[in-house]
Amino acid sequence: MTAVITDLNRVRPSQAVAIECEAHELDLLFYKWLNALVFEMATRCMLFGAFEVSIDGTRLKGLARGEKVDRARHAPAVEVKGATLTELKVEEQKPGCWLAQCIVDV
Amino acid sequence: MDVKLFDRISNTEWHVAPTGAMRVPAVIFATEGLIGDMDDKVFQQITNVATLPGIVRAAYAMPDAHWGYGFPIGGVAAFDANAGGVISAGGVGFDISCGVRTHLTGLPRQYIEERQNDLASALYRQVPVGVGAEGKIALDDQEMTAMLTGGAAWALGRGWGRAHDLERIEERGRCEGADPAAVSDHARKRQRREMGTLGSGNHYLEVQEVVEICDEPAANAFGLKQGECVVTIHCGSRGLGHQIGTEFLSEMAETAESHGIVLPDRELACAPIKSDVGQRYIGAMRAATNCALANREIIGHLARQVFAQFFKHAELPLLFDVSHNTCKLEEHDVDGTRKRLHVHRKGATRAFGPGHPSLPDALRPWGQPVLIGGSMGTQSFILAGASTSEARAFSSACHGAGRQMSRHQALKTWMGRQVIDELRARGIVVRSPSSRGIAEEAPGAYKDVRAVVDAAEMAGLAKKVARLQPMICIKG
Numbered sequence: 279m280t281a282v283i284t285d286l287n288r289v290r291p292s293q294a295v296a297i298e299c300e301a302h303e304l305d306l307l308f309y310k311w312l313n314a315l316v317f318e319m320a321t322r323c324m325l326f327g328a329f330e331v332s333i334d335g336t337r338l339k340g341l342a343r344g345e346k347v348d349r350a351r352h353a354p355a356v357e358v359k360g361a362t363l364t365e366l367k368v369e370e371q372k373p374g375c376w377l378a379q380c381i382v383d384v
Numbered sequence: 385m386d387v388k389l390f391d392r393i394s395n396t397e398w399h400v401a402p403t404g405a406m407r408v409p410a411v412i413f414a415t416e417g418l419i420g421d422m423d424d425k426v427f428q429q430i431t432n433v434a435t436l437p438g439i440v441r442a443a444y445a446m447p448d449a450h451w452g453y454g455f456p457i458g459g460v461a462a463f464d465a466n467a468g469g470v471i472s473a474g475g476v477g478f479d480i481s482c483g484v485r486t487h488l489t490g491l492p493r494q495y496i497e498e499r500q501n502d503l504a505s506a507l508y509r510q511v512p513v514g515v516g517a518e519g520k521i522a523l524d525d526q527e528m529t530a531m532l533t534g535g536a537a538w539a540l541g542r543g544w545g546r547a548h549d550l551e552r553i554e555e556r557g558r559c560e561g562a563d564p565a566a567v568s569d570h571a572r573k574r575q576r577r578e579m580g581t582l583g584s585g586n587h588y589l590e591v592q593e594v595v596e597i598c599d600e601p602a603a604n605a606f607g608l609k610q611g612e613c614v615v616t617i618h619c620g621s622r623g624l625g626h627q628i629g630t631e632f633l634s635e636m637a638e639t640a641e642s643h644g645i646v647l648p649d650r651e652l653a654c655a656p657i658k659s660d661v662g663q664r665y666i667g668a669m670r671a672a673t674n675c676a677l678a679n680r681e682i683i684g685h686l687a688r689q690v691f692a693q694f695f696k697h698a699e700l701p702l703l704f705d706v707s708h709n710t711c712k713l714e715e716h717d718v719d720g721t722r723k724r725l726h727v728h729r730k731g732a733t734r735a736f737g738p739g740h741p742s743l744p745d746a747l748r749p750w751g752q753p754v755l756i757g758g759s760m761g762t763q764s765f766i767l768a769g770a771s772t773s774e775a776r777a778f779s780s781a782c783h784g785a786g787r788q789m790s791r792h793q794a795l796k797t798w799m800g801r802q803v804i805d806e807l808r809a810r811g812i813v814v815r816s817p818s819s820r821g822i823a824e825e826a827p828g829a830y831k832d833v834r835a836v837v838d839a840a841e842m843a844g845l846a847k848k849v850a851r852l853q854p855m856i857c858i859k860g
Contacts, residue, residue, distance in 0.1 A: 284820075317627070318522045321573050321574055348832050349514065349817050352516075353820060354516060354584070354817075354818060354821075355515075355821040356824070357585065357860070358858075359626035363637060363651045366676075380791060384585050384791070
């Protein structure tokens with residue numbers, strides 16, 4: 279998602295933000311995780327480039343690492359308004375290798 | 385999209401008769417050429433919308449239709465609450481009450497040309513634009529609530545705007561029935577530092593020249609003169625609207641089944657208008673509408689401040705401010721009976737025809753101004769609602785050109801610097817914090833807006849009044 283906004287390599291993992299969310303379906307959990315990230319980016323004026331996530335049943339605990347937006351260095355192209363339910367899916371494509379996707383509104 | 389999927393009614397009207405779960409027909413207003421260029425998902429989405437409970441007359445798509453989240457962008461659908469009608473967060477969009485306003489300057493092109501670079505830089509400094517730009521206005525909780533109920537009238541009361549502006553804004557600048565209590569803390573927090581900001585993506589502030597008059601009497605009434613310049617602002621309800629859209633889309637998707645709604649597509653999440661979630665969404669959506677109206681009023685004020693530095697007597701009167709992501713409660717004629725309907729217009733503009741009582745006196749004989757943006761390098765149009773528009777699609781028209789290329793593809797095709805230089809060579813000065821953003825918004829990434837407005841006119845939705853070309857473009 280960050281790559282939609284800026285070059286991922288430009289985002290330094292200087293600050294960590296903890297996020298928790300919950301949903302009964304894995305794809306909706308992914309959707310809520312993305313929207314939680316969008317909220318944190320918008321309200322903290324940050325970009326995130328590294329993520330640690332653990333899922334226990336219906337609960338997700340995550341840590342997003344990033345930094346404050348630096349307009350000169352990041353030159354953000356668009357703002358992500360929110361994650362949508364469009365093309366939303368989370369599936370294990372081969373053992374241990376998962377695809378999680380959705381369309382985000384910019 | 386294959387035009388054979390439709391029954392041809394005329395060169396610009398195409399129907400899909402109800403089949404399966406469809407309760408009403410689907411109707412597209414477009415030329416055969418425009419339909420051919422539309423993505424296949426428009427057909428699927430518009431026929432899905434036609435299945436929703438309480439839908440009245442038809443599910444419509446405008447000439448600039450393209451696929452969206454559940455509803456196509458360029459989609460119009462009206463629902464009767466007394467017939468179990470629904471309201472859909474996806475039918476309004478994430479950027480609630482995104483819209484356009486145009487200010488007249490009375491300044492000839494040459495005046496702007498002589499100060500073009502300095503004026504562009506001053507506008508860019510004054511109007512916060514792009515990701516990471518904070519507004520100069522921070523709202524505490526009390527002021528936030530006042531803004532959510534007061535809209536542009538609130539902004540005027542705080543010294544941003546002019547009293548005359550209100551009669552030139554839909555709902556006179558203030559949407560009734562807003563419910564700030566339905567707006568979450570998350571949404572308020574997202575908006576705290578975003579008042580008076582333009583946003584990014586396809587939002588813009590442009591200084592444009594009126595290059596062609598298409599309807600002289602209407603243009604005169606609108607104050608448009610060939611060779612003079614206008615200032616046009618395109619933006620919406622910012623973070624507050626996006627957060628409301630996100631939250632209610634999620635809640636409506638989760639609760640649809642409990643309301644007995646079978647969603648043909650999860651993205652079409654909706655709720656009965658009379659349900660608790662439906663009523664809360666309406667209250668929050670109207671609050672977000674007021675946020676968008678206040679936001680554009682503030683940005684208009686900022687633009688006036690800049691122009692006053694360069695042109696002492698330029699008042700920048702407001703021609704009109706109209707939104708294109710809305711659901712409004714309106715009265716319409718349905719089979720000879722007046723009915724109150726919730727009319728969703730997602731990426732579609734309301735277009736009241738001549739004589740509509742909501743229009744200000746000076747504009748009423750001509751119809752409501754419909755402000756249609758093209759791309760930053762091409763042209764925009766000002767139209768007027770047609771007398772036939774009510775019968776065609778509940779007084780609705782298109783809202784812009786629509787993309788013909790994804791952002792990803794546009795990035796592979798153009799460099800931001802290249803686009804800026806090419807536009808400069810054509811007399812257009814662009815200011816933006818993001819070179820990549822400029823590439824994604826390259827003129828070639830958008831469809832031909834002329835084809836869209838021509839189709840809207842042929843279909844009887846709105847009539848062309850004037851054509852504009854950009855001179856200065858401030859983009860996020």
